[in-house]
Amino acid sequence: xxxxxxxxxxxxxxxxxxxxxxxxxxxxxxxxxxxxxxxxxxxxxxxxxxxxxxxxxxxxxxxxxxxxxxxxxxxxxxxxxxxxxxxxxxxxxxxxxxxxxxxxxxxxxxxxxxxxxxxxxxxxxxxxxxxxxxxxxxxxxxxxxxxxxxxxxxxxxxxxxxxxxxxxx
Numbered sequence: 001x002x003x004x005x006x007x008x009x010x011x012x013x014x015x016x017x018x019x020x021x022x023x024x025x026x027x028x029x030x031x032x033x034x035x036x037x038x039x040x041x042x043x044x045x046x047x048x049x050x051x052x053x054x055x056x057x058x059x060x061x062x063x064x065x066x067x068x069x070x071x072x073x074x075x076x077x078x079x080x081x082x083x084x085x086x087x088x089x090x091x092x093x094x095x096x097x098x099x100x101x102x103x104x105x106x107x108x109x110x111x112x113x114x115x116x117x118x119x120x121x122x123x124x125x126x127x128x129x130x131x132x133x134x135x136x137x138x139x140x141x142x143x144x145x146x147x148x149x150x151x152x153x154x155x156x157x158x159x160x161x162x163x164x165x166x167x168x169x
Contacts, residue, residue: 028073030066033082034058041087041113046094046102057086057153061114064157068164076123085115089140089155111138112155120168135163 037043037054045053061083069079089112092102113136120129137159151157 027066027070028075029078030069031078031080032062032065033080035082035084037083037086040085042091043086043088044092044102046092046104057088060151060153061086061156061160064153064160068161072164072168073120077128078121078123080119080121082117083114084117085113086156087111087113088153089137106141108139108141111136111140112159113137114156114159129167133163135159137162 037058043054043057044050048056065081073079088104089110090104090106091110093105094102113134115132115134117132118130119127122128137155140155140159143158
């Protein structure tokens with residue numbers, strides 16, 4: 001009886017691994033150039049070093065673009081992105097009590113936006129679609145959903161997902 005259970009578990013793990021590898025192999029290719037991120041409008045933290053926070057933001061947003069492309073685009077297409085500006089949701093405000101620390105404060109006037117150029121190509125390098133975008137979510141605080149305990153930069157993630165859904169149905 002226990003031997004049958006072990007065999008079933010091994011089969012389940014093997015099937016899961018095969019499905020995962022198949023899904024990974026089918027993901028569209030995304031190439032992102034982060035153009036002069038040190039000049040972006042708002043990619044700063046109140047307490048973390050600028051470089052460390054910038055690296056964390058870039059890693060998260062890169063993952064969000066890749067995930068959205070994998071969920072939306074055919075596997076044989078390639079999406080090239082050149083990110084030219086990022087303005088994160090909220091703004092860092094500084095308080096000078098005992099230590100000089102900044103806190104990211106969310107207000108409706110500090111909505112997220114990402115500016116970029118994109119090119120979508122087929123496997124032969126033929127242009128399928130291209131453009132210059134400035135995606136923003138001016139109503140990010142009024143979506144009816146609270147983003148407590150969600151992934152970091154979730155307002156930006158939702159904005160990226162929405163752009164993919166609208167442009168690559």
